[in-house]
Amino acid sequence: MSARDDILRRVRTALDSVSPAEAVPPAPRAPDRGDLVALFAERVEDYRAEVTRCAPGDLASVVAEVLGAARVVVPPGLDLDVPGAVVDDGLTAAELDAIDAVVTRAAVGIAETGTIVLDHGPGQGRRIISLVPDVHVCIVDAGQVVADVPDAVGLLDPARPTTWISGPSATSDIELDRVEGVHGPRTLHVVLVD
Template sequence: MTSARDDILAKVRAALEGVEPAGPLPAPPTVHPVDDLVGRFAERVEDYRAVVTRCSSDEVAATVAAVLAGGSAVVPSGLGLDVPGAVVDDGGLSAADLDGIDAVVTAARVGVAETGTIVLDHAEDQGRRAISLVPDLHVCIVRADQVVADVPDAVALLDPQRPLTWISGPSATSDIELDRVEGVHGPRTLHVVLVDDEAVDLP
């Protein structure tokens, strides 16, 4: 007496009789490592409708000033960059106060090349979460040596005990008809100042 398994295998063998064996399977595609992580990061950030300006470390202050174009700004107390006319946040600014300020300038903890994501862990050079969410323009300074390949690499550098804000482009949402609206729950515009002293052709 044969089992159901034997019956199935017999039918498979019968169906395969006279069938020519397929050729060798094609080799899987070779995945090459990304040599230019910084370039990939910049490209991915721009895919999210954000703006990227690459500059050297000596040009950061002038680049930030050009981006702000005379508008008002708030900066965290530990930014370590002179932004003329900016208000230094000491934690006393309310949401209404921040809403009346044009821009915020912060540093970042890490940038992710594969996804174009920036992560803030709200250290002193990034400030509390509110200042990076309320003003309409977020100018975020990311150093080339902070860019990693992918999300697992970023997670390995982050302290899970700290508050983390993951930013992929300007704040945006869509309704049921997929009408995109920006600036609903965060800055309408993200401008990344990418500090890359090794860049050959700076814009």
């Protein structure tokens, strides 16, 4: 008898007293698109952000209503007419500080965490325009919503810079008093187009 045969005999003998494996439960059902979009909206609201859902044809009027009379900056390639908005052509931080709001699009929305990811492509602009104005209105198409972080990472180009947003900017001091707007916009308003 070879060493191999001896090892296999001992494995078989050891397994004789082991009961057969139980059936593996089926994998959890992947949520359907409607469930993902609803979960995304719920989680975004959990972060004290506002969510407005609208049809594609109502997008311009919804964004105008959300902005009111605010002074607005938009990135190149937004593909949405925002009356009175200034298109960012390299505005300085001081110039951006004088602007009330920014309107951008998103690269992806993550349902599980309520996170919006910008990869600063067309319609998203430079990172600074999403961080300096006090109000950020972000347009997320329902088709951009994915289940979780691994799904989102799989869609993003690792060579591009990204900004991950989970609610308005906030921090807490040593006494755990929440302060909003220290590192970015105080108000995040997500317009979910479906």
